[in-house]
Amino acid sequence: MVSHIGLVGLGKMGNNMRERLRRSSIEVTGFDPRPEVSDVPTLADLVAALPAPRVVWVMVPAGEPTRGVIQELGGLLSEGDIVVEGGNSHYVEDQERAAELAQRGIGYVDCGVSGGVWGLDNGYGLMCGGSAAHVETLLPVFDALRPEGPREEGFVHAGPVGAGHFAKMVHNGIEYGLMQAYAEGYELLAAKKDVVTDVHGTMKAWQRGTVVRSWLLDLMVRALDEDPDLSELDDWVDDSGEGRWTIDEGVDNAVPLPVISAALFARFASRQESSPAMRAVAALRQQFGGHAVKKAE
Amino acid sequence: MVSHIGLVGLGKMGNNMRERLRRSSIEVTGFDPRPEVSDVPTLADLVAALPAPRVVWVMVPAGEPTRGVIQELGGLLSEGDIVVEGGNSHYVEDQERAAELAQRGIGYVDCGVSGGVWGLDNGYGLMCGGSAAHVETLLPVFDALRPEGPREEGFVHAGPVGAGHFAKMVHNGIEYGLMQAYAEGYELLAAKKDVVTDVHGTMKAWQRGTVVRSWLLDLMVRALDEDPDLSELDDWVDDSGEGRWTIDEGVDNAVPLPVISAALFARFASRQESSPAMRAVAALRQQFGGHAVKKAE
Amino acid sequence: MVSHIGLVGLGKMGNNMRERLRRSSIEVTGFDPRPEVSDVPTLADLVAALPAPRVVWVMVPAGEPTRGVIQELGGLLSEGDIVVEGGNSHYVEDQERAAELAQRGIGYVDCGVSGGVWGLDNGYGLMCGGSAAHVETLLPVFDALRPEGPREEGFVHAGPVGAGHFAKMVHNGIEYGLMQAYAEGYELLAAKKDVVTDVHGTMKAWQRGTVVRSWLLDLMVRALDEDPDLSELDDWVDDSGEGRWTIDEGVDNAVPLPVISAALFARFASRQESSPAMRAVAALRQQFGGHAVKKAE
């Protein structure tokens, strides 16, 4: 049974996860390039500090940072050790990496982690992919991280390597759709304040008993508690990449995703200072009808 | 304080509401055209059985049935009485009716009721519109119907007459978007069962700790518990009218609703045996490219 | 055979139509509130100037202006006269007006007119609704206005009163979709100028031989000829009302309109200084993940 793991990456997520694991008496040796938060000076020291067979959980930004850490770990770890990729890798990359590490006897488990900054106290929703033996080994770690309650309501061994991040990708795609649905409803309420005079109170009242109650709705109410007209924020919305992968998968598999794609495209549009497409529509209207347009400033 | 009300309509919703009110010691005289469930033989008898000033809650299907009952009540009630429209009327119709009844001193409160068949035990989310005095009078009834917990998390006085049903309309529009988001995610998971081998378990594991947890997700898991491949159901989905009104309002108020409209249109398409639009696209492809088409059977 | 008609409204469209009719030797008495363009000082003078049975073509802005003119005409015209509504009335209003005028023996034909400022030289595409007898009477006028070529390729008697404006409404809904399709393609080309270095030339080259060639594409090329980066225009796009009616009809008739609605919603969004919905999404992201947001300026 695993009782001591390494954790690489002590940012917003990793730091909280170290704390939550320690609360459950899992010993954690954390490494981060920032000495003020790191338990050891180097990744090699982290590996050296762990009992064999070692478990190293990687929790660094997706893309190059994750790639770099796992490659380095590949050189430091030994047969029988396990790498857990807890970030947001693409599932195909998981499959490729696992195959490489397997050649040297190193195990690989990909684990989607949901819950954001709330996970420290609420626990993290976990979706993992890997072999049954590896997942079995890691259960004490998963149990420490996941929320209270039945294990199967906050954790799943979703399939072979890649399944965890595929599940997390779909989870995030759904999340885009859910957020946009609430946001559209909010805007429509706010547009008719002569009818619904208490928009904030209305969304607050949806928290119990209604069909639309959810954790995201609770957060929406929190946001309105703090800023009732959402006037302190810009309407600029980033996207993390997982929404894009979701659409790519839909396209590859001929799965219609009208809602999730609409949510993603709304984010793209929110970041444009001037939409070339809408300038083109304005230009067309001017051409055929002499319709009113606005000159660019 | 109201301690005895009339309730017209004892269908799936009304019957449960009568039961929930009685559990909270609100006396209820119910009327329904079906004698086996009705407490009194006629609407006039219901009115006669109530202490003045009377409260009559109407819980019958939207459209003609609701219109008919309220018109008949208009002739039976007296100054100071209150009609509560708990069905799914359009908010503009609420405003018109309230004005008519006000000419005879009869009050009108519109109340959106959410919660479906689960409301009997969980309580109903309530959004109402009307005057402060009328809503104050009705509070004991609302308190009996709404879920446990803080009143403002399951009940709102959203604004003047019409606000309740406008809020409920937007609630339902959001609901369409939420359902479609989960449904698209489900389909994408199900399309890649070589990656995520446990779709059912994956959605079950989203119930705690994740960003997408919600009551609708819990219901999705229940549905999968009963029918893991959803193979017992047809892909035909009705719509109740409130989603349509939501789009109409978005269009009237220049509020973009890409997600809610996509969800509504997916339902329309689900009910078509053959889509004239897609036959037109097939015809175009055949015309310009001699592309393969399928002959109608 | 009609050889002399009245024309009310001498704006951008009406003025050109008067000119085109006169080129075809149709006598036109035009009325407009602006004396510098009007042939007669009042609507009554216009009616007095026409031979009976009279034909009066109304070409004023939709809504109140059209309603006012037709009501006034109703009082001035006589049995056997015909009103042609050439503006953009809603087809249901056409049906109501026609019924009113019919009580006094006055005929009504609704006619959708397409072609914009190009109609003077190219002719106008015409779609009309009304009785066979009325349409027959008006044929010389329609023939003068429509483009050269076979009558049935630029004119249709689409059905009873209302059909003309219903057809025009759908025409405009399609137009929204077509324009947005070209605009999206333009934006994608412009986003990859390292690949397609000549965006302007590429769209120009689509004018002959390709599947996407069209009059709107020709206009797009004209716009790019004048302003190759469309940098002189703001990305603000108005909508005329007919796109909205198209969506309302789709919703009423359970016809999925994903493309036309997306085009309409893109216009709505183009006119928002700050999108309340996207501020709501930003707020949600901030709540659950501490994600980067931008403060409103």
Added chain:
Amino acid sequence: MVSHIGLVGLGKMGNNMRERLRRSSIEVTGFDPRPEVSDVPTLADLVAALPAPRVVWVMVPAGEPTRGVIQELGGLLSEGDIVVEGGNSHYVEDQERAAELAQRGIGYVDCGVSGGVWGLDNGYGLMCGGSAAHVETLLPVFDALRPEGPREEGFVHAGPVGAGHFAKMVHNGIEYGLMQAYAEGYELLAAKKDVVTDVHGTMKAWQRGTVVRSWLLDLMVRALDEDPDLSELDDWVDDSGEGRWTIDEGVDNAVPLPVISAALFARFASRQESSPAMRAVAALRQQFGGHAVKKAE
């Protein structure tokens, strides 16, 4: 000046192109695995028959067939020869192939070809990518294939290698949007035949003078001429791959493509016997409201 080229692939497109080239006195040696249409027995014979420097135009299905032919040509051709990829390759693959062939001094030009079965008589819209020198060399061939009229209205040198197929990809994405726009309008007209009694005639009348006139509209009218209710076709619509790439590019470049994606997803949905997503929505409605659903048959 090129006056004799090789053409590989004599299917629907290639065969017509050979014919059109020969009409313009370009000598063509064609190869196809089917001896009955091929001018030579093998690809090696084709190469042997051409004067150096050779030009070989490849017109075979995208993917493996194209890859195979170009690889084989790489082994048969010599420095100074040029391969023209006239099929539907992905532009990134063009860039990779061109780099490989360049190592052996063989030129590569990618050319998107639009026009379908009509191209033989109308000419083909051409968009090509490659070096200025290669394109210059090929001009006689492009001029023979493109439509009558100014060269720049039917042909473009859009940029370096890849530009031709990128432009063609966007062209096809736009085409998806245009087709769906007409199709939605057709369906809405057909849904209200009590208003517009002559749907066929209405679309026919849009061919001249209107804003929506186009070649696709002409084809729509042809389709309705042959089958006025489009009742002979199934509503099953294939997609060729280029629409998918367009969405992938939009996603990669953060370009919102609501219309083109909606058109693609409508095609995906048209091919589903039963939509898992809509079964999920039906299941949810059954769970919360006891709403009517249909059992699968």
